[in-house]
Amino acid sequence: MSLEEVAESYLDDLINRNLVQINELSIEGKVKSCKVHDRVHEVCVREAITGNALCIINDNHAPKASRWLSVQTSYWPITQARYGNCTPDKIHSVLYFSKGVYHSKCRLVYPCLKFLRVLDLSLVKWSKCMPSEITNLVHLRYLALSTIGSLYKLRFFKLKNLQTLIVTSWIEKCPLQLPCDVLGLRQLRHLHVDKRCSQYLPRLVKKNLQTLYWLKVASLDKKPNFRMVPNLKELGIYIEGQLAPSYLGSLVHLHLLEKLKFEVGRVERFYLPIGFPPNLKKLTLRYTYLPWKEMDTIGQLPRLEVLKLKDFAFCGSKWEPSKLGFWELKAILISHSNLKYWNANSNHFPVLERLIFSAKKLLFVGTTDCPLHVREVRTKVELPNNESYEKEIVENSEESVDRYEEESVKSSKESVESFEEESVKSSKELSFGNSKELSVGCSDQVRLKARKSVRKYLKKKVSKSLNAFKELKRKVL
Structure with missing residues (x-):
């Protein structure tokens, strides 16, 4: 089993024991987020503090050295005066939970942080790049940042043990600037960056990479060779510039890919790839402005279970499927569309379970022998099942x-x-x-x-x- 599969099994076990509660389900019925009961949370925090595994830093508690630091204050508490002389391998995780905090300068190199493995600063709004000392934390496995500055000077290649990297911009109009060698990290498994961050697929094969959001593809770039990331399971592609249908032809080599997202920027017309990953289960399209007749191509995907069409992914007032397909499709989401007439029947969607639609009015003109009717035509309303x-x-x-x-x-x-x-x-x-x-x-x-x-x-x-x-x-x- 992979690390992700083991973690999911642990989470399922906690849910089955009612120690963790399901907070939100995805459209396909999988666990999207969880929470714990207040009493369970109190017990966990009390036991962690008693065992000196956790230190909560807020305005009422002074910081001290513990395995996990939970920072819940507006000031930067990790200073050399407070932690400079503690045991070098004491602190393994630093999680910053205070929202709306702005920082321009700080230092992160102290003896106690040399063995840091988890650093989550995603809620801290950095205004001037990031502290360069982060790249000296060579034992980091997880790093989450939020900034509006350029990160070209950060030497990410030094983080040889990094498995998860999340870098976002907290101002949409200020796109991030990342070095192009981020995907070259040896142990990297999951990468989440903003859509407009230019990232090129690595020149050498990276078998560890499983999640990539987002990969920017432009018409002036060379064709991406997805053979370099053969074990990808989730992929988001942001497209700028006109692309020929064969431009993304190497997608067919991603045999393990299950989730694929397309979002289009400045493009006159978007063309569906000539081939899709053979085991694709979830497809999301946004701002693609495709004609509804192109839906027949998507309907031929043999294992597609979830289809999300957002923000005029398809255009036109009438959708009339001309071919039978969608053999495994269980859920459809259509939001912000001008669709008014849908000529469909159950032969087109033999196992459909959920339909979520945001149009105000929709008329079905399907045949009477195999009817397909709509119970709810509202914003993201899950249809009730039979029982x-x-x-x-x-x-x-x-x-x-x-x-x-x-x-x-x-x-x-x-x-x-x-x-x-x-x-x-x-x-x-x-x-x-x-x-x-x-x-x-x-x-x-x-x-x-x-x-x-x-x-x-x-x-x-x-x-x-x-x-x-x-x-x-x-x-x-």
């Missing part, structure tokens, strides 16, 4: 029955039981149906109409049962 929709109708039914339960418990239960079978059956027709026929209603009117019919049916049945009960009681007495 949740049926459960909602049944729960509404039970609420109506409760009003009459005191008068005739036995009769109402029999009515409800008989009705539940019919309501579940009818809800399947209104809801998703089976896996081969996706039917997702057309708006809240469908749900409201179903509720009204449920209440009307129950009221009629319960009233009839009560009348029969009263007649029987009259005869007996």
Whole structure:
């Protein structure tokens, strides 16, 4: 197992034990962010402080040497006066959590920091480059920075053990300037930089690199050779300038790539690559302005599960799929689009589970034998699944029955039981149906109409049962 797979297994184990809670899920249903309960957090912090593993630095606590430093103050507390004489291998991680802090000068070379492995300064807004002493921390595995200055003078090549590098600009109009040899780091596994940072693929094969956001590709540059990064799993490409379809042809050699993002800058027209990675599962397009007929090419990707179309990725008022495809597609997100008419049926999306749409109005003109309907047409609304929709109708039914339960418990239960079978059956027709026929209603009117019919049916049945009960009681007495 890779380091990332081991870490994910540990996280899953903590989630299964309810020690860590899921905070947010991605569109495909995977864990996107987590949190811990306040009480669990208190216990963890207390035990870490007691064992001298953690030091929280804020306005109320003086800094001291510990394995982890959690900085939560607006001033720079790591000075030679405070840490200059402590044990050299004491501090392994420095995490800065104070937001909106500006720094122009600081020093990071003290005996206690020589063995530093984690340095997260992503919330610190550096106004003048970065302290050059960072590159002397040769044991760093993780480095996160935020600056608006040039980083050309930083000798990143000295960080031979660096595995994760995150460098961003905290002012959008001030793009970063990074040296071109960053991808040459031997142990680098994950690189996250701003879109407009020019990065070229390394000349030598880098088998450790798994994540690359973003790689800038311009028309004046030479064709990128993705054979140099054969084990990439996630890739974001920012395009500037007109590119021929064959320009990114070497993408087909990324056999392990699962996530691919395209974003376009100053380009008159964007062309889809002539070939995609064979095992691609998640594709995101933004500002590509493609015609909807190009969607047939994407539909032929054999393992695509998630498709995100953002900010006019496709243009045109009508999408009419002409080929069958999207065999494994489970989720679609379409945001900021002028799409109004979608001629689609379940044959085009045989296993679709989630549809998230941000258009105000959308009309489906699909065939009636294999219909594809939309339940919600709102901003990022996750469609309810089959079970949740049926459960909602049944729960509404039970609420109506409760009003009459005191008068005739036995009769109402029999009515409800008989009705539940019919309501579940009818809800399947209104809801998703089976896996081969996706039917997702057309708006809240469908749900409201179903509720009204449920209440009307129950009221009629319960009233009839009560009348029969009263007649029987009259005869007996």
